[in-house]
Amino acid sequence: MAQFTESPSLPLSLCQLARRANPLPDDLSEQLTRFLRATALEGMEQAEILASALSMNAYPPGMHGFPPAKVYSELYEDKLRPPTAGIRVLDLGGVEAAKTMEFLRSIHRSISLIGTSLSDSFDVVLASNVGIFFALALFLEKWTLEDCKHHLRRLVRPKQSWIRSWSGTINFGKALKWELRDVRSVNQPALVIHTKRKLLSNAMAQSEADSTSLVELQRQYARRCDCLVQYNGGPISRVLVKQMANQLISSLFYIELAATPTFYRSPHACELVLRCRLAPGAALFGLLLRLCRGQAHFLYRGDELEYKRVRVCEENDLKAYQNWAAYECPLQVRAVSPACKIDIQIDGDGIDKGQHNTSHYISNCPYQLEDLVRDQGLHHCFGSPDHRPIRGRPIMSKQAQHSPNPAAPGNTEKGSILQQLNALQCTVGQVMQSQQRFQDGLTTES
Structure with a gap:
């Protein structure tokens, strides 16, 4: 109880x-x-x-x-970002705490996930000026936005005495004082604090932080991230807040390969599985219920010319997710080569009825197939890092499960044997290369 x-x-x-x-x-x-x-x-x-x-x-x-x-x-086990999921970045600055508070509340209200805090929605946080207070309060202390609002009246006005690098403290007013070394004790997310004198981070060595500027980090993450939620003061655009919140929702979904691509034939039918970062529970069920009622669809393709469509969640599946089932949606795309780019989006109208004729990429998409294989660890000859089976019969898509002509057992067995031979050939090749390098070394020494 x-x-x-x-x-x-x-x-x-x-x-x-x-x-x-x-x-x-x-x-x-x-x-x-x-x-x-x-x-x-x-x-x-x-x-x-x-x-x-x-x-x-x-x-x-x-x-x-x-x-x-x-x-x-x-x-x-700490919550970790799945290897094939992208990075979600929050960049906070500005000098008006009330405005920053209003922006964060607007983002959290637009995401609207049951039982989750704002700290669950980001993998990297860049903070400067008044953004440092919210970064420490939300991600170090695990406060709620209501807790932050309670302390706003005691927050001192922006001034240089906030941050005293020589004494190793950050002081925002009465009972709002933190030690700079506390930043390194945060496990998740990656936290970067800009104190105008130097950068402090739990994700990089201090020597690396000393040689890196905040602007450089902002540019790097803007090129690599799934979603950049940025506020550095000024008026708050409701339209922009909606767009960023919808992209955060789309980035909750990511893809994995159900089997290693072999390319014995071209085009190859790649079996994918769509998953969600949210663990089974009320938050996942609430999200899927919302997308189901909005009739949200995934739009996906590989090397095909036209997009295919599939519902994010069918009404018949809601009962399973209400009973703590993990989210899985099998898909199949065609790939001519490992350079194929897998393109998966969610139609914006399904997330928010005000977003007509728009769509949002899911995490890390468009995703190049060879990058997906490497990130998932399927290029290893002796199994995957997460101990899940990756060879043998792949997970079938919904279309394949309802196909009137399923594959015969002999064909499945033949495919499994071919995959084993392919793995053996890869292993033998690596062993022969190692032996050749060893012999070359002996020849050089003699």
Whole structure:
């Protein structure tokens, strides 16, 4: 009952229930960081010691023998960006805290996801001037926007005494003081603070930060990111806020390959799976219900001339998502070569009825097929980094599942054998290259 009242939108977790009387320390990540720094030059086996310490912490005396993978995912694993999903950047500046607050509330209200905070919508945060206060409050302290609003009346006017690099503090008024070193303790998202004297970040070494400017980082992320939400003061455009919020919603969806492309024939039928960054729960169900009612469609193609269309969510599938099912939508595109660009968009009218004749790319699209293979780790001959099967029979698309002429078992077996031979050929080639380099080295030494 206690867990349900604290987090009613999350499924019941027996692992977390068993640790209510003995919770994980709040500063666990800081303790691990301090240990790694203290023992960096001592020649200690850091990995073995940390593994032993985490194992002892996960299974104290009398603890039920939950599966280790389940314990790790429930208690220790931080939320990470999927390897094929793009970067969502928030760039905050300006000198008027009330205006910045209004902008952030407009973005959060437009996204409108149940049980999620604004900090869940971004992977990188660039902050300067008054934006530093909101970056520290929302992403370091995990405050809500209402908490920030409560402290606005105590926020001092913009002045240089906000940031005192020589004393290592950032001071925004009474009881609103942070240590600069606290920035490095943030796990997610990547946080970059511009103090006018230097950059502070949890995502780069200080030597790298000292040689990088905020403008340079802004340009780099603008070229690479899925969605750039930027506010540096001035009037707030409702139309622009809507566009940025809709792009944030589109970037929640990303693609993965269901099987490694072989290109034994051209064009090759690439089996894809559309997934969502949101974990199963109320937020995912609310998003899909909204898109279902808006009759939102994915528009997708590979090397085809025309776009295909498929509903983001059918009404018949809503019940499964209400019961904590993960989102999956299989698609199939044709690719002539690994240079094929996979183009997937969501029609804007399905997200917001005011966005007529518009569409928004999903995460990392257009996505070049060879980049997708590399990012997903399918170019490895001996399995994938996430331990999921990548060879054998691929996941069939909805069209293939309802095809009147399914593939015969013999054809499936033949395809599996061909894929195994292809993997073996790749492995043998690598071994032969290694032997040749070894022999060349012996010849050079002699």
